[in-house]
């Protein structure tokens with residue numbers, strides 16, 4: 001009797017131990033099962049983040065190859081804006097993955113509130129051109145030039161939060177028109193003022209054809225720009241941000257053609273001056 005009882009008790013003990021073991025196994029399998037279930041979620045997360053980085057890369061401007069001393073560089077510069085075309089122009093630049101330098105006019109910026117911020121948001125550079133763009137006023141004396149320049153300099157800082165450090169003189173430094181308005185060496189004085197204020201100034205060595213009396217067509221702009229870039233390593237290209245749709249339409253074609261000629265694109269800055277001195281261009285990094 002006692003022996004049978006012993007056997008029953010030991011059998012019950014074994015069953016209990018087996019139950020505990022099974023329970024433990026089940027408890028163990030919980031997190032393991034979760035891990036297996038979590039794997040697809042982790043995989044889809046990494047796929048999503050990879051797709052995100054590919055998309056971000058696609059949108060990013062293509063920078064020049066700094067390690068290549070023979071890299072040709074083109075600087076797209078747009079004067080006299082902003083204008084009603086600026087948003088379209090910015091979209092065209094973004095679509096080509098290039099950034100440009102905008103030498104703006106103060107009275108235009110006041111007409112298009114928020115435009116300067118929009119230009120900067122796209123990774124482009126805003127530089128000083130002139131508040132009034134009136135040759136007869138700015139080149140009359142240094143007092144006028146200084147007042148006009150500083151007004152725009154301060155306005156750009158207020159609007160964009162970024163202090164400008166590049167500029168372009170209306171007409172360029174080698175224009176002769178200013179001589180009609182001033183008897184003294186005003187251009188030399190103006191240049192030294194901008195240097196004193198920490199600015200680098202940039203003329204251009206490729207013009208998109210601003211001299212013509214009628215706005216140039218898209219085809220004419222493309223032809224003029226591309227032909228002038230042919231024998232250059234550094235091209236500082238003058239465009240105008242005006243109401244002429246031709247400039248906007250010409251940008252993608254010009255960028256594609258210049259890329260096929262080996263050019264990369266960059267913005268102007270005193271820290272990043274054009275590396276090559278081109279004939280007829282005055283590059284001054286301070």
Ligand SMILES: [Zn+2]
Pocket residue numbers: 079080129133170171
């Ligand atoms: Zn101008």
